[in-house]
Amino acid sequence: MTRAGRAGRGTAAEAVRRGGRRAGRRVAAGAGAALVGAAWCVVAPAGAARATETPPPYAFADDARTVAGTPSSTGSRTLTPGTTYRSAIAHPGAGGTTTLYYRLELGAEDNVHASVTALPTPGSRVGFADGIRVAVEDANGFDCDAGSARFGAARSPRPLTASALRTVGTDDSRCAAAGTYYVVVERTAASGASAAARSEKPSTPEEWDLELYVTSEPAVAERRATTPPAEQDAPTPAPPAGPARPREGGSGFSTAEALGRGVWGDRVAPGQTRYYRVPVDWGQRLTATVELGGARGAGGPGGAGGRAGGREYVTSALVVSVFNPARMPVQDMDTAYDGSQKSTTLPSLVPVAYENRYAPIDRIATVRFAGWYYLAVTLHPDVGARFGRGPVGLTLRVGVTGERRAGPKYAGTARPADAFGVTGREESAARDGAAGTPGPTGVAAPGRSESAAMKVLAAAGIGTGTALLAVLGVWTLVGRRRAAGRRVSA
Structure with missing residues (x-):
């Protein structure tokens, strides 16, 4: 072109x-x-x-x-x-x-x-x-x-x-x-x-x-090597085990739910994409295994599936993608689904290093700075047509391995601030669960339920208050009429 x-x-x-x-x-x-x-x-x-x-x-x-x-x-x-x-x-x-x-x-x-x-x-x-x-x-x-x-x-x-x-x-x-x-x-x-x-x-x-x-x-304060580290692929470690703790994924990068090391449980509906974020510091590497639960239901013909051994299946039913802190795509995988539980493990990322950017391979070059790494999980809409339209159980086994290393000294300030690094606030958000990107001071956004309530109050203002008072007024009026009716009957 x-x-x-x-x-x-x-x-x-x-x-x-x-x-x-x-x-x-x-x-x-x-x-x-x-x-x-x-x-x-x-x-x-x-x-x-x-x-x-x-x-x-x-x-x-x-x-x-x-x-x-x-x-x-x-x-x-x-x-x-x-x-x-x-x-x-x-x-x-x-x-x-x-x-x-x-x-x-x-x-x-x-x-x-x-x-x-x-x-x-x-x-x-x-x-x-x-x-x-x-x-x-x-x-x-x-x-x-x-x-x-x-x-x-x-x-x-x-x-x-x-x-x-x-x-x-x-x-x-x-x-x-x-x-x-x-x-x-x-x-x-x-x-x-x-x-x-x-x-x-x-x-x-x-x-x-x-x-x-x-x-x-920003540019670095002192010159660094322009040769990427020797390829540091390593066998993917066994995923974390144990019961899943509930975490509700977000509906976009800005509302991605914070996850740390461990096992996390959620549900994903056919046609839905769930977003999560994991803090990965300099010298550390991210691993992730995503499991989709069984979903046996009344199905119908779908547009992206087939039949194998007499069983219906959907090709590329589960798509899992990884993005770095600047939302650059790092890698993705997909797997077919036949209504029984499935598991897909992403290849372990290389350790985060500034010099990775000079590598000729994207899956290495994109792991170039510390910060929030995003996981996006999509369930194909045809899963609903074939196996029932309700949400399906989702388990994420997240690992962050490797020793922290000192990152580069920058000569200026990133925009947004604290975009390329991991602080105690990020680690706390990953432990406690917090949706949304850090604010201007690096403070993580409130948890999902708290954030939703704050948005209702902030965005609605007097208008929503008036609406709520009107609804409560109607309920009060109905209650009074019912009470009056009971008194008359008595």
Whole structure:
């Protein structure tokens, strides 16, 4: 794909503007719906909520700023490192590509990472080749770095995350100068012919929401080796044993539940993605085994399965992905599911080291700084069609091994602050369970139930209070009438 072709392609500017306005309206409408829903959740019996439980949508960061991408670098909006953004990208049409630009104004010292998570609507249809590509380009259209993600054989409408970066190392001198750079997001769709060759229907022609996360890692105070450590692959240790302690995963990076060493239990619904985060310090390595419980139920024909030995199964039913603190994809695995319990063990990560970034292999190069490492666990929606639509038990056996080592001394401050390191607060959050990313001072967010209550009070304000008083007033009136009725009967 040539730069000229990409510049001449894309969607019309007005269509993008309309898409941006629609995204803004959805944010406003969602806030209103959340306000009403919050009032109901306060007064509704717990059983009523569970009876109609459906996989929640992706949870954007509370402080995410809405920004519209542009089909050309001209007039593109500026992204600031340390900030999370919400955007949207239109469907490109069969065999096409939609391209959006965002601007970065960078100095000559910091390494900047741009991560983009694309969010198809739950229940929508996606194809094997549908996906996104993210690049950081200089002012002359040169790719400093690029990454991509696609749905592949799973064809499950799950969140897709890809990333690209601008580094100032010796091998990246062309992108080391201060100046204007661009984050370029491309969405691709398979052509009708290629989809037909795989016996799949075209993807749903809808726009996808995007979450963009930009981080900045400062330069080191003193020069370090530019040779990656010798490959340190080691046999994956036996996973932790023992009873699982309950932890409820989040619905996005921003609400990921903190986990430490140990065995953790949760439930995941068909079509749902659960997010968790684990603090991994310099010199340490992460291991994880994910077990899916048995789910025998009345099934039906699904779109991504088959039959083996007379038993139904869903291919790529469970997808487990690992991301580093900048949300760069590290590795992922998937496994089939036939309704009986399954287990998948991720290969042990290499120990966290600054010099890993110089390795030519992504699964090593991405383990380049300490901090929160994320686990995303997705259950294919076809599991519900074949084995029952209720949530399935999930067990996570998490290990963090290796001795801590001293990390690099940075010459500046990361954005967001404390993004690349592990403190006692992170360790405490992992032990006690806390959802959400650390705040500006590095203090972990409250636990899930406490956080939800705070959000209801903060977001609802007088409006929700009025709604609650109205509901209580109705209950009081009904109670009085019933009491009066009993007195008359007596």
